[in-house]
Amino acid sequence: MAEYLSLHPDNPQPRMLAKAAQVLREGGLIAFPTDSCYSLACHLGDKEALDRLRAIRGVDDRHHMTLMCRDLSQIAHFARVDNAQYRLLKTVTPGSYVFILEGTKELPRRVMHPKRKTIGLRVPDHLGALALLEEFGEPLLTATLQLPGDEAPLTEGWEIQDRLDDQLELILDGGHCGTEPTTVIDLTSGAPELVRAGRGALAPFGL
Known part of the structure; x- marks a missing residue:
């Protein structure tokens, strides 16, 4: 049974963030708002936790995972980013975007696309998510909480508890945060390529 914590949207409680970070360090899976x-x-x-996450989502190793970072310096540590890409990222982060980039040797091979050696990276524009990343001290391996067969992501804490109570260790309920996923942009070929239109605006990329 998942532990259920109500996270204040404007003043995330430090004890709850600390608990979530502890669960993650111990190999747990959590749900949290972005x-x-x-x-x-x-x-x-954590390979076992990654396998469990993929099983919940119903995806295989060809599905791009997202490494959620607290700032651009973390992104540059885990992905190959040239000067032009860095300037572009700086203009739109934090924000509701995932960028597909080539991973560095700092990333375990199992988290990257098996053929392209790429991964999704992002910096969220959400107080609770950023506070959790700060407390944890490392990037988080993440995926949108959309279950197989569903047309939209889960968006209420009680609904997540009802559907996934026996598959997660902790749920951080930060209230309703919408059902529109991130905009996904592939930067591996030089010019930005749209993979998925979502909440993030396309104008900064000329798309």
Whole structure:
């Protein structure tokens, strides 16, 4: 049974953030709110937790996972980013975007696309998510909390508890945060390529 905590949207309680970070360090899976919709998260280095996350989502290793970072310096540590890409990222982060980039050797191979060696990266524009990343001290391996067969992500804490209570260790209920997922932009070929239109505006990319 998942532990259920109500996270204040404007003043995230430090004890709840600390509890969530502890659960993640111990190999747990959590659900938490972001600036687009709720996400699932686990520790980057935990293979078993990643396997569980993929099973819940019903995806295989060809599905791009998202490494959620607290700032651009973390992104640059885990992905190859040239000067032009960095300037572009700086103009739109934090925000509701995922960027597909080539991973560095700092990333375990199992979290990257098996053929392209790429991964999604993002910096959320959400107080609770950023506070959790700050408390955890590392990026989080994440995926949108949309279950197989559903047309939209889960968006209420009680609904997440009802559907996934026996599959998660902790649910951070931060209130309704919408059902529109992030905009996904592929930056691996030089010019930005739209993978998925979502909450993030397309204008900054000329798309």
